[in-house]
Amino acid sequence: MAPSQEPALAGVKPPPATLISLIEVHALQVLLFTGRQPDPRTGQAGKNLDFAQHNIEMLEMLKEKTQGNRTDAETRALDQYLNLARLAYVEAVKESETDDTTQE
Numbered sequence: 179m180a181p182s183q184e185p186a187l188a189g190v191k192p193p194p195a196t197l198i199s200l201i202e203v204h205a206l207q208v209l210l211f212t213g214r215q216p217d218p219r220t221g222q223a224g225k226n227l228d229f230a231q232h233n234i235e236m237l238e239m240l241k242e243k244t245q246g247n248r249t250d251a252e253t254r255a256l257d258q259y260l261n262l263a264r265l266a267y268v269e270a271v272k273e274s275e276t277d278d279t280t281q282e
Contacts, residue, residue: 197248198255201240205259207233212270225270234263 193199209215211230213223237260248256 197240197244197252201237201252201256201259204233204236204240205263208237208263208266212266213273214266214270225274227267227270227274230263230267230270234260234267237263 206215208230210217211224211226211233213225216223237256241256241260244252244256
């Protein structure tokens with residue numbers, strides 16, 4: 179018996195398994211956990227900076243472990259997404275600090 183699928187995903191094929199796809203998954207997680215991207219299930223933005231940091235660390239680990247084995251396009255994508263993720267994290271931390279001081 180085939181596993182059931184969500185109606186919205188029926189007939190949709192996943193993207194190819196590539197390094198860039200893996201990088202994009204972790205970068206999107208950072209955007210979700212910093213509140214920059216709403217949760218697709220709820221439409222609400224939320225923050226979990228610990229999980230955002232974890233996904234940044236995963237991108238950093240990928241950069242280290244794949245050094246010398248990436249194409250130019252993969253290197254550019256990794257650098258760009260890592261910079262985007264770090265910027266989103268720093269902005270989210272600043273917002274959280276501002277929120278904490280206004281509540282005191």
